[in-house]
Amino acid sequence: MSVMLEARGLTKEFKGFVAVNRVDLRVEKGSIHALIGPNGAGKTTCFNLLTKFLQPTSGTITYDGRDITRLAPAEIARLGLVRSFQISAVFPELSVLQNVRVALQRKRGESYDFWRSEAFLRRYDDEARHHINEVGLSDFTDHRAAELSYGRKRALEIAATLALDPDMLLLDEPMAGMAQADVERISALIRRVAVNRTILMVEHNLSVVANLSDRITVLARGEILAEGDYATVSKNPDVIDAYIGAGHA
Amino acid sequence: MMVSEATGMSKLHMAIFAVLLAFLVALPFFVYPVFAMKVMCFALFAAAFNLLLGFGGLLSFGHAAYFGGASYVAAHAAKVWGLTPELAVLCGTAAAAVLGLVIGSLAIRRQGIYFAMVTLAFAQMIYFLALQLPFTGGEDGLQSVPRGRLFGIFSLQDSLPLYFFVLAVTLGGILFLYRVVHSPFGQVLKAIRENEPRAISLGYDVNRYKLMVFVLSATFAGLAGAVKSQVFQLASLTDVHWSMSGEVVLMALLGGMGTIFGPLVGAAIVVSMQNYFATFGAWVTVMQGVIFVLGVLLFREGLIGVLSRWLKRPL
Ligand SMILES: Nc1ncnc2c1ncn2[C@@H]1O[C@H](COP(=O)(O)OP(=O)(O)O)[C@@H](O)[C@H]1O
Numbered sequence: 001m002s003v004m005l006e007a008r009g010l011t012k013e014f015k016g017f018v019a020v021n022r023v024d025l026r027v028e029k030g031s032i033h034a035l036i037g038p039n040g041a042g043k044t045t046c047f048n049l050l051t052k053f054l055q056p057t058s059g060t061i062t063y064d065g066r067d068i069t070r071l072a073p074a075e076i077a078r079l080g081l082v083r084s085f086q087i088s089a090v091f092p093e094l095s096v097l098q099n100v101r102v103a104l105q106r107k108r109g110e111s112y113d114f115w116r117s118e119a120f121l122r123r124y125d126d127e128a129r130h131h132i133n134e135v136g137l138s139d140f141t142d143h144r145a146a147e148l149s150y151g152r153k154r155a156l157e158i159a160a161t162l163a164l165d166p167d168m169l170l171l172d173e174p175m176a177g178m179a180q181a182d183v184e185r186i187s188a189l190i191r192r193v194a195v196n197r198t199i200l201m202v203e204h205n206l207s208v209v210a211n212l213s214d215r216i217t218v219l220a221r222g223e224i225l226a227e228g229d230y231a232t233v234s235k236n237p238d239v240i241d242a243y244i245g246a247g248h249a
Numbered sequence: 250m251m252v253s254e255a256t257g258m259s260k261l262h263m264a265i266f267a268v269l270l271a272f273l274v275a276l277p278f279f280v281y282p283v284f285a286m287k288v289m290c291f292a293l294f295a296a297a298f299n300l301l302l303g304f305g306g307l308l309s310f311g312h313a314a315y316f317g318g319a320s321y322v323a324a325h326a327a328k329v330w331g332l333t334p335e336l337a338v339l340c341g342t343a344a345a346a347v348l349g350l351v352i353g354s355l356a357i358r359r360q361g362i363y364f365a366m367v368t369l370a371f372a373q374m375i376y377f378l379a380l381q382l383p384f385t386g387g388e389d390g391l392q393s394v395p396r397g398r399l400f401g402i403f404s405l406q407d408s409l410p411l412y413f414f415v416l417a418v419t420l421g422g423i424l425f426l427y428r429v430v431h432s433p434f435g436q437v438l439k440a441i442r443e444n445e446p447r448a449i450s451l452g453y454d455v456n457r458y459k460l461m462v463f464v465l466s467a468t469f470a471g472l473a474g475a476v477k478s479q480v481f482q483l484a485s486l487t488d489v490h491w492s493m494s495g496e497v498v499l500m501a502l503l504g505g506m507g508t509i510f511g512p513l514v515g516a517a518i519v520v521s522m523q524n525y526f527a528t529f530g531a532w533v534t535v536m537q538g539v540i541f542v543l544g545v546l547l548f549r550e551g552l553i554g555v556l557s558r559w560l561k562r563p564l
């Protein structure tokens with residue numbers, strides 16, 4: 001198997017505080033890879049570094065064989081490496097349909113057309129509805145995103161992300177705040193979309209992690225503590241100490 | 250909301266624009282329309298400013314630079330180069346577009362209050378140039394700009410052709426800005442305004458969109474200033490003064506930023522206030538200040554913003 005995303009010696013310092021310390025991470029193409037660890041371990045910071053929302057203090061990042069250490073975040077997204085956010089990221093005043101269309105229209109490139117009517121965007125409606133349906137939001141298509149419950153906002157964010165048809169997804173706690181039924185729906189969706197994609201996800205729900213992921217990296221205090229499949233990682237005494245011992249059983 | 254395929258406009262908006270057009274077409278047959286022309290110029294100015302603030306989420310405190318800069322260039326083109334009014338207006342507008350491109354590309358690198366400060370600083374430079382350059386007339390500005398013949402045919406000395414020229418350009422400009430807001434580009438702008446990191450993560454180069462909306466806004470602010478210089482046959486320091494930048498903020502906020510009709514209503518109110526309170530001299534500024542403070546305290550969303558919420562319809 002080849003490597004889709006690789007970080008070497010990834011380090012981020014905030015005014016002397018090292019949030020991410022010499023992290024080496026390899027995500028295999030086509031795998032679901034989980035990044036877990038206690039709060040404040042540096043997981044979100046890692047995501048910000050990998051997608052260049054933050055500039056690493058040192059280290060290199062390669063994506064699909066290409067050095068992306070110096071690229072801008074929007075460029076990385078256009079290469080097919082798309083992230084979601086820990087705090088749900090939707091466009092609150094746009095409708096659910098419009099939220100997904102904004103993602104679709106970027107791929108087609110009419111987004112600079114300021115002279116065209118908005119009605120032009122209706123050509124994306126069918127495709128947008130398909131993605132909305134996939135995450136179970138069909139009944140809310142014309143609602144403003146702001147009106148959705150927290151779990152549904154997360155689902156909408158996933159729908160918009162999938163609308164970009166990315167090769168690799170970075171999902172930051174995609175199921176936080178979701179009801180159990182939604183967790184199952186989104187788990188199933190992630191498994192389905194992972195068929196020809198690579199996924200790196202941060203998730204606190206350990207049963208989800210155990211079920212979905214091929215490989216797990218455990219992060220604590222900015223450093224990698226352990227790596228392997230669920231059986232290996234969950235037996236590691238350091239992990240039990242740092243992670244499960246910290247109240248995440 | 251039903252949106253027409255051809256015009257991209259909702260029925261309600263189309264009806265409002267139709268009533269407005271009918272009113273403005275009939276107006277000059279009943280009253281001498283100088284006041285109306287002034288309101289129309291400022292309505293376009295405020296609508297252009299609102300594109301940037303209300304839909305781009307960028308607060309410029311230097312829009313007088315484009316309004317006034319274009320006013321000077323258009324006045325100069327008509328007076329010194331002897332160009333016909335439409336060409337003079339075109340020159341002024343083009344100058345504002347170039348100015349917007351230069352200032353915008355430097356300003357959009359900054360956020361929030363720093364952005365406002367950069368735009369203000371550049372506007373002060375334009376003011377300084379208007380005061381000091383040899384061909385701007387210093388303290389007097391450019392006076393007695395001739396009202397030439399539109400397309401070399403219709404003399405704008407006559408009030409009806411002048412009025413309809415102003416009506417066509419300003420309403421045309423406002424409709425164009427409406428289209429920009431309701432375009433695929435406008436949709437991305439709204440997305441960026443609402444959640445910039447998310448727009449980036451979808452692959453949008455947000456700075457390009459910001460620059461583009463900045464240039465569009467500056468261009469139409471320039472169009473408004475250029476037309477105004479032809480109507481009043483004058484380009485003066487008032488047009489490039491920082492208080493002009495403040496007035497357009499006032500118009501947009503009073504009427505309702507991020508609404509379609511708010512800036513038009515705001516412009517009408519502010520221009521009326523200045524006209525009717527003119528006899529109070531310097532007190533106009535104080536009254537404006539009081540009205541502004543009251544307006545912001547009482548209706549944060551502006552008049553049209555509040556109305557829009559009551560009616561549950563975008564206005
Ligand atoms: N922009 C920042 N400035 C300073 N410290 C930060 C910043 N972002 C994150 N941190 C710190 O880095 C550490 C890791 O945070 P984070 O990556 O959000 O952890 P996790 O996602 O694993 O819970 C925390 O101690 C946090 O306070």
Ligand SMILES: [Mg+2]
Pocket residue numbers: 043044045086
């Ligand atoms: Mg986090």
